Amino acid sequence: MRDIFSFARKTGLGATLGAAFGLLALGQAAEAANPLELNFWLSGPKYDGRLKSCEAALGSVTSQFQEKESTYWNSALTITAYGRIHEVAYRPWQSDNIPRRYCSGDVMLSDGKAHTVHYSIIEDGGFAGYDQGVEWCVTGLDRNWAYNPSCAGAKP
Structure with a gap:
């Protein structure tokens, strides 16, 4: 386990991963769907209950x-x-x-x-x-x- 951390310190991998996670944290937050997106072709199932006989x-x-x-x-x-x-x-x-x-x-x-x-x-x-x-x-x-x-x- 120590070898992994020493390898990361020597190669700068830890700093690179830290910077990548930092950029992801500053990204835009998720938003709810607007009314057009919410109802666009999403009618849902409409079950009639008309089934064949046995x-x-x-x-x-x-x-x-x-x-x-x-x-x-x-x-x-x-x-x-x-x-x-x-x-x-x-x-x-x-x-x-x-x-x-x-x-x-x-x-x-x-x-x-x-x-x-x-x-x-x-x-x-x-x-x-x-x-x-x-x-x-x-x-x-x-x-x-x-x-x-x-x-x-x-x-x-």
């Missing part, structure tokens, strides 16, 4: 499940059938949050086993905030533990 998102769940299984888990599993699809919650939190519709149901997979699926439809949740997005979890097949335990993170 059944309308099943195609997205099916295709995303097949893509995830084949790409990441080298599995040929696909969803072959749905049953008992129902809404669990709609906007379960205060109204200023992003609108979501939570749904659950049963799925039959190509291996002949039945599982439960939990998914949510999210307003402006698609790619780059465009269109509605769908997040889902098939109980027993959450291999990367994104919604563990037992897909509890995919429920409201």
Whole structure:
């Protein structure tokens, strides 16, 4: 540690850094935005709460499940059938949050086993905030533990 301070004294590094910090301290103070800057193209989110029905998102769940299984888990599993699809919650939190519709149901997979699926439809949740997005979890097949335990993170 002593070598660093002696090096700084010999080379004048300390004086240079001191002068630089001194100039920064004398700089102009930050100011608040003027009215034009404050309201220029900053309208904020306007959530309408118009979300697809639970059944309308099943195609997205099916295709995303097949893509995830084949790409990441080298599995040929696909969803072959749905049953008992129902809404669990709609906007379960205060109204200023992003609108979501939570749904659950049963799925039959190509291996002949039945599982439960939990998914949510999210307003402006698609790619780059465009269109509605769908997040889902098939109980027993959450291999990367994104919604563990037992897909509890995919429920409201």
